[in-house]
Amino acid sequence: MDVLSDVLAVLRTGRARSAQVVWHAPWAQEFAAVPGAAGFHVVLRGSCRLLRPGAQPLTLAAGDIVFRPHGDGHVLADSPGTRPVTPACDPAEMGDLPAYASVGSPGTGEATVTLCGAYELDAGLVHPLIRDLPDLIHVPAQWGRHPHLRATVDLLAAELTEPGPGAEALVPALLDTMLVYLLRTSLTGEHPTGWAAALADPVTGAALRAIHREPGRPWTVAALAAEGGLSRAPFARRFADLLGQPPMSYLTWWRLTVAAGLLRRTDTTLGAIAGQVGYASEFAFAAAFKRRFGVAPGRYRRQLAA
Template sequence: MAQPLQSYATSTAGGPTGTDSPATVTLCGAYELDQARTHPLLEDLPELVHLPAHLGRHPALRATVDLLAAELERPRLGTDAVVPALLDTLLLHILRAWLDEQRSSVTTAGWAAALNDPVTLAALQAIHRDAARPWTVATLAAEAGLSRAPFARRFATRLGQPPLTYLTWWRMTTAARLLRESDAPLRAIAARVGYASEFAFATAFKRQHGTAPGRYRRGA
């Protein structure tokens, strides 16, 4: 889970002396990440994401930057609430823009490739939309519009793991979030992530996280 820091910095530098170059404005923000619970997409990101300022290429990103700059230059009522929300929005637009830039890449594996592949994306969306459904490779393949074997190969090539392995990971990640953020009983959480048996859920959770659900909740 990411927690945006509640402090921000800006700096402005003019162009080279004697030129009419526009000023450069630097906006700095940061996120604190729990390294034990980061999304695998973050592992695929380069250390630096550079998005050239091509006019009109990423209008939503440009608009978000402008809104954030305006709030920081002229704080008003509600700025403390607006800025963190805009930082979240900015991060999402940066990730979207980066993924769009990867469409022309020859990379066939990793999250960028998976999210740009309509077959893998359809399966991921189905899993995320209804993790409790009793998914099989065949039913996920049907969601993606392929037969079972080609779908399984394509999914594994893109994400580096079979569909049902990813399904279990997503279910246990969702369960961990529910344990941290809610008081729902274990049987209810188990049902929400597709387990009719609380014992089977606890076994799968411990295999994924190395501890029982109840102990995980107490230590969260």
């Protein structure tokens, strides 16, 4: 089981959007904070500064990529001294754009071209794999590094510049591909910690893949330890040290997260969902679900549909 793919399948909601923007100096654009929206910027031509509260301005050059996994607010500008003069851009409003868009800013100064985009994630189901990421991930333009990510950016930029037949299907697929490569880049550093370390670890990684492969199986700590080839007590300590919670706590959390995703995306009966995520009865499932989300599963589904 590919844990990252499984996590994204549950978290993703709505449709990824992107726009290519030509900025003419002087310019500055504020991007509003949107919980549950992960955003990115790619500098295709020129340079700019990324400004955020409590941090030094980050200079971005052509080829640089910035990923904001938690949807935190920030400003993109030609220089730190330029103030935004237009209303803050809300990534949620990108849903009003077509699948591809190219827009520009007025002015006659030096041009900077960026690729901006946002992904909708369910803020109520945020997985610790995503939550543990830093608020800003900067991928500098370095020849030969992250070739698959670079190739995806090039294809996306080309399709946004000159959309051809099938662009409305191709661009969202490229955006999804880019998200996976951005997360891969974040999880495969030289000194992984937290979830990145847990996935790379042969013991905890095997247990996590087993949980995600069969969330409804009647797992025990001993059974999960056996997946990783370790005895029960050392496995439990290792899991808690890397992930900050005992294995059975994570199992319960993930089962209910999967159930919430099924309630949102499908019309599967509550009894079938209960069995799929490892509960012997609909009553036991409803009680556990209400403890986690504060409402019964049936009401949770109706609220999402309203």
